[in-house]
Amino acid sequence: MDTFWASFYRAQSNKDGCLLATTISSTAISQLKSHPNFLQTLNANLSQCLRGYTVVSAWTDILTACHTFSQAPSNPTTRYKAYKDVVSALHRGYSNNALQAWTIPCLYTAGETLRRLALFADTHAPTTALILPESPSEASLPNQNLEDCARQINRLFSLCLSDDSRISSSRKWALYNLANLLFKIYFRLNRISLCKNILRSIAVQADELPPLSAFPKSHQVTYNYYTGVLAFLSEDYPLADKYLSEAHAKCLSTSTRNLDLILMYLIPTRLLTSHRIPSKRLLAQSQFLEGLFGPVCDAVRNADPAGFEAALERGEEVFVKQRLHLTLERAKYVLLRNLCRRVFLAAPRLENGERRTRVPLTEFGAALRVRGAGKAGFDGRDGDEVECLLANLIYRDLVKGYIARERGMVVLSRNAAFPGTGC
Numbered sequence: 001m002d003t004f005w006a007s008f009y010r011a012q013s014n015k016d017g018c019l020l021a022t023t024i025s026s027t028a029i030s031q032l033k034s035h036p037n038f039l040q041t042l043n044a045n046l047s048q049c050l051r052g053y054t055v056v057s058a059w060t061d062i063l064t065a066c067h068t069f070s071q072a073p074s075n076p077t078t079r080y081k082a083y084k085d086v087v088s089a090l091h092r093g094y095s096n097n098a099l100q101a102w103t104i105p106c107l108y109t110a111g112e113t114l115r116r117l118a119l120f121a122d123t124h125a126p127t128t129a130l131i132l133p134e135s136p137s138e139a140s141l142p143n144q145n146l147e148d149c150a151r152q153i154n155r156l157f158s159l160c161l162s163d164d165s166r167i168s169s170s171r172k173w174a175l176y177n178l179a180n181l182l183f184k185i186y187f188r189l190n191r192i193s194l195c196k197n198i199l200r201s202i203a204v205q206a207d208e209l210p211p212l213s214a215f216p217k218s219h220q221v222t223y224n225y226y227t228g229v230l231a232f233l234s235e236d237y238p239l240a241d242k243y244l245s246e247a248h249a250k251c252l253s254t255s256t257r258n259l260d261l262i263l264m265y266l267i268p269t270r271l272l273t274s275h276r277i278p279s280k281r282l283l284a285q286s287q288f289l290e291g292l293f294g295p296v297c298d299a300v301r302n303a304d305p306a307g308f309e310a311a312l313e314r315g316e317e318v319f320v321k322q323r324l325h326l327t328l329e330r331a332k333y334v335l336l337r338n339l340c341r342r343v344f345l346a347a348p349r350l351e352n353g354e355r356r357t358r359v360p361l362t363e364f365g366a367a368l369r370v371r372g373a374g375k376a377g378f379d380g381r382d383g384d385e386v387e388c389l390l391a392n393l394i395y396r397d398l399v400k401g402y403i404a405r406e407r408g409m410v411v412l413s414r415n416a417a418f419p420g421t422g423c
Contacts, residue, residue, distance in 0.1 A: 004031050005045055012049040021105035024066060024086060026113050032070040039067060058093035065089045076121035080145050083117050086110060087152050094159055094171060101165070104174040111153050111181045118149035119188070143189055150185045153178055161201055172209055175202065176219040183226040195230055221247050225262055232265050233323060240265065241273045260286050264322055267293050271331050276420055277301045292318060300331055303339035305371055308332060336389060337398040341418045343367045357401075357412045361386050364410070383408070 004023060011020035022028055032038050042063060043056070050056050065085040072082040087110050093099040099106075122145045157178040160171040179198050186194045202209070212220055228243030244266040251258050263286055270278050277297045283290045295311035298304075312319065312328060319325040343363050347356055365386045390410055393399040400413035 004028060008045075009049045015100075015102045017102045017105035020103055021109040024062065024090075024106055024113075025109050026069075026083070026117070029066045029070050032067050039064060042067075052098075054096055054098040058089075058096065058098035061089040062086060062093060076117070076124045077145060080114070080117040080121040080149075083110075083114055084148070084152060087114050087156070091155055091159060101169045101171060101173065104160075104171060107156055107160070107171075107174045108177050111156060111178060114149050114152060115146075115181055115185060118145040121145040146185055146189060150182060150189070153181050153185070157182060157198070157201075161205060167208075167210060172205070173215070175205075175209070176212070176215050176223050180219065180222040180226065183222075187226075192230070192233065195226065199227065199230070217250055221251050221258065224250070225258075228262075228269075229265055232269060232327070235327075237269050237273045240269045244269055256286070260289060263289050264324070267297075268324055268327050268331065271297070271300070271334065272327065274420065296328065296331065300335045300338065303335055303342055303371060305332070305335060305339070305368075308335055333393060333396055333398060337393055337418060338421070339367055339371060340364055340390070340393065340399060341421055344412065344417065354414075357414055357417070358404075358407075358409050359412065360409045361390070361403075362408070364390065 007019060007028070008023050010016065011023065042060060046056050046059055046063075050059060065082075065088070069079065069082040069086060072079050090099070090106060090110055094107075122143050125142075125145075157175065160174045160178060163171040165171070179202060182198055183195055186192060212223065224243045224247035228240045228247060231237075231240035231243060244262055248259070248262045248266055251262060253259070263282070267278050267282065267289065270276070270282070277300055278293070283294055283297065292315050295314065296308065299308035299311050308331075312325070316325065319328060344355065344359060347359070347363075349355055361383055365383065368386065368389075387403055387405070390399065390403060394401060394403070397419060399410075400417050400419065401411050403409075404411055
């Protein structure tokens with residue numbers, strides 16, 4: 001108890017928002033459980049360090065809700081609802097302008113604590129009900145606490161977004177943290193489309209917000225990661241590369257789990273945007289991802305369609321879960337580009353020392369058969385299929401040239417016929 005008030009007094013006197021935020025964490029609040037006289041002495045304790053009726057009133061509501069949470073039974077749903085009252089009291093305090101901007105780390109702690117409690121409540125909810133609900137709306141729904149948590153954090157997000165104070169004393173400094181919490185929740189609920197509403201809201205306020213680089217690095221990395229993943233899922237791979245690369249560059253090397261999450265999408269993004277194999281140095285940053293993506297990259301590098309399909313099959317469970325499988329299927333075209341390049345390089349040079357630019361379609365078909373491309377869906381026996389494949393490569397800018405159908409050959413560009421490969 002003394003530790004709680006000592007931290008609270010010191011935070012208020014020094015205007016230390018991070019220290020103040022620790023006093024409303026679930027760990028700190030648990031100290032209040034063994035002090036039944038907490039509410040009786042609350043006003044006296046607050047009056048020692050706070051001035052002004054609105055400020056004292058706001059913290060009275062917040063700490064009263066904290067005390068109620070400390071007395072709540074161990075039922076996860078009850079604990080979630082009790083802490084939701086703490087968040088509501090914080091919302092009222094900021095709405096009434098009783099809480100200054102230096103206290104916004106309290107929003108970080110409250111939002112994250114509420115999210116964790118909601119997750120715990122949903123994962124420990126009973127799977128069957130002993131008594132049938134009177135109406136469908138009363139039935140226990142999966143993730144109902146997390147969905148409610150999203151609404152509560154969205155209220156905080158809107159509260160901060162609408163703050164028109166000077167930026168030095170604005171609640172907008174909490175925007176990216178709250179946005180990141182909402183991203184985590186929406187991804188968990190598989191309602192990824194709702195994330196775009198958050199992005200649009202921030203984009204509208206872009207001129208009134210400090211640059212992202214002015215926010216804490218942890219906010220930057222998480223926001224760039226989720227923005228990059230959203231671009232990845234929308235198949236905007238250049239934009240995904242931009243945001244994921246920024247997240248990767250600013251992520252601490254000691255944050256191995258965060259690096260794994262970023263690289264999980266950055267590696268296939270690089271494969272598709274640069275049409276080059278990710279470096280071994282990049283893959284080596286994660287032993288797990290090296291084992292997952294290494295065989296895929298080796299198959300693409302060696303133009304091995306059968307090995308590519310085997311690598312996708314081995315990692316299928318992870319690839320499907322992370323929504324990577326269909327994207328990695330597109331890397332098949334990079335592999336086939338490399339195979340066509342090998343056909344181009346295998347032919348002897350012309351008498352003038354230059355490489356030929358006209359390659360019969362039958363040679364590409366033979367290469368597909370030799371390399372076991374049948375397992376990848378291309379057997380090379382059908383000339384029309386080979387022609388369609390090459391047309392796709394040309395359309396995707398993986399090969400420069402055109403198909404001369406009447407002669408049954410591909411006419412390649414004299415310069416950089418296979419962009420990004422050096423020839």
